Amino acid sequence: MRADAQSNRDQILAAAQVVFRELGVDVPMKAIADRAGVGVGTLYRRFPDRESLISAAGYEYLSGLAESAETARREEGAAWPALCRFLRECAGLRLGAMASALEPNLHDELRGDPNLTAVRARVADLVARMTAQAQAEGDLRADVTAEDVAHLMTLQVYAHPKGQTYAEAIARTMEIVLDGLRAR
């Protein structure tokens, strides 16, 4: 791929991530193109339909997440702090907005996507391992499943009252959740 084309592709993907996060995946394609500084035609050349853009953006989201989960495990020593760091990051990424990509059941067209399937599995596996280990180490309550934890990746609240930003609101909520997860 030509250098300029690649750069445009990157712009578009970055723009999509931002815009999906802020306005949701049903945002007009034009909004994404504008944010990326390209024409709609260019966007469609790279991503022939909305699904393929969601798929690619979801892939980026999830591999970034997998990446940083692995980093966290390496850097934190224990599983529990790694898990906390991971879930905080998920919340910050507003992963819920991309849930269509995460959850095969939501968007029919995305169900069979092989890249997505692979990275979903990779993330699910990381979550399962962190969960098991944190339970083994006695830090995470024993009665939650890896799936409960996976749900928490997409935690959202819809309120940002007063001067509080969404990031602050969800961060506070996530702290409560983490306290709820901690073993007594």
Added chain:
Amino acid sequence: MRADAQSNRDQILAAAQVVFRELGVDVPMKAIADRAGVGVGTLYRRFPDRESLISAAGYEYLSGLAESAETARREEGAAWPALCRFLRECAGLRLGAMASALEPNLHDELRGDPNLTAVRARVADLVARMTAQAQAEGDLRADVTAEDVAHLMTLQVYAHPKGQTYAEAIARTMEIVLDGLRAR
């Protein structure tokens, strides 16, 4: 208002609540009219635009919630179980889907709505009172604010994997959250 007109209004409002919950507030107006068994014209006669329908539906949601919060307080004896019951009900109602109505900052047109403002205040007050009382009774951790709790009313997760329904997923998440809220 004539009896049949009133009945239509009630149908529409009920339909809107169901449909908003299931498909979100951006659902086509026709879908609501169909569900209510009336023509779109009738819908527009009662609710001149989408905002006013969201507003009215939000009002219903919130007053129902206030109602049942008061019932809970009366029936549960202590504030903490009343609060738990209230938050579980919020989750079940998928209140997040109606967040536009709840949160004055989300939908500009809804900001100044007097009915909504009043019922929002009523709910906020109830939450604040339950919060304070539950903290005073030593059941709720002391470091959360009434606002943290208010956020939790709109808690959502976007995943419903395997055979689990959304209701089950959010219920499990809410239990974790309630454990996180409980005083040690």
Added chain:
Amino acid sequence: MRADAQSNRDQILAAAQVVFRELGVDVPMKAIADRAGVGVGTLYRRFPDRESLISAAGYEYLSGLAESAETARREEGAAWPALCRFLRECAGLRLGAMASALEPNLHDELRGDPNLTAVRARVADLVARMTAQAQAEGDLRADVTAEDVAHLMTLQVYAHPKGQTYAEAIARTMEIVLDGLRAR
């Protein structure tokens, strides 16, 4: 159906026949709506996609044709003049432009259309009967099949040189064809 709605439907159908004939079936929907004096929305309300409009217009074309074939048979006495009259009318209608509707093999979406199938069969049957009878009466050469004749319904030439209109050009061509069909 309400009277005004019915009238609009008729306008649209009439407009479609004219515009299809002149510009072909790939003409912008807006062009048809404009010609009918309605908005595009109205057009789409009555005919949810292009296929259904082609189908309806094709049906009109073909039933009109069947009608007039029957009239011709009644009025002309013999089969041969009835056939000639019929083929002249086909040419004048520029039936070739509507061939998608006539020919199940051209437009996949139109293949299974039951109305169209029925009227196609009706026309095919009329042609077959006129053909057989004209041959029996010794006016039509014996070596042509009903299918050859059916082809001639869609006869087209693409030229309209000098001051000649298309109608004149195809009329002259059709006379030559009819001479070619006549038994010696």
Added chain:
Amino acid sequence: MRADAQSNRDQILAAAQVVFRELGVDVPMKAIADRAGVGVGTLYRRFPDRESLISAAGYEYLSGLAESAETARREEGAAWPALCRFLRECAGLRLGAMASALEPNLHDELRGDPNLTAVRARVADLVARMTAQAQAEGDLRADVTAEDVAHLMTLQVYAHPKGQTYAEAIARTMEIVLDGLRAR
């Protein structure tokens, strides 16, 4: 012109003829470029717009036709069989699909094209001469004009029912036409 450039030009022209015949002159430019095995840029370098490509392809069509008309006259001896051979070839070439090029009145942009004008005149002249001669020789009915015959070059039918190909359908139709032309 460099040898490779010339070769590209030839490829494109050949591709255009094939694709125009099969899909019509409104086919996407990319389809032609692909068929020619070149990029669109190359196509546009050689033919600055669609008209000039139609013009060039039309020129090829018509000079080929003129060529073979002359061959036919030389080889057939009499004018009538030459004319028949010529018209059969026109039908086989599906000349109707290129009618825009043939007929100055159809495509405004093509009206003034000098190459096209010249070759159109050349073909028209050949047709006129064959017509006159065939009439003089008593084989062609006397009441048709050279223009009637020219029309027949673009004869089309739109049906290809059952297993019959278009080529077979038009061939059969042309035989009827030729019978219609023959003097009694």
Added chain:
DNA sequence: CATGAATGAGCCTTCATTCAT
């Protein structure tokens, strides 16, 4: 009053044409 028909603005997508590589 209730209905659903009509309207047109808006988003989706394709493709002719231009232009950077």
Added chain:
DNA sequence: TATGAATGAAGGCTCATTCAT
């Protein structure tokens, strides 16, 4: 010179809203 990337205008279709019946 060849390529194919970028652009935006144009046409398809949906849906919020208005209005005739």
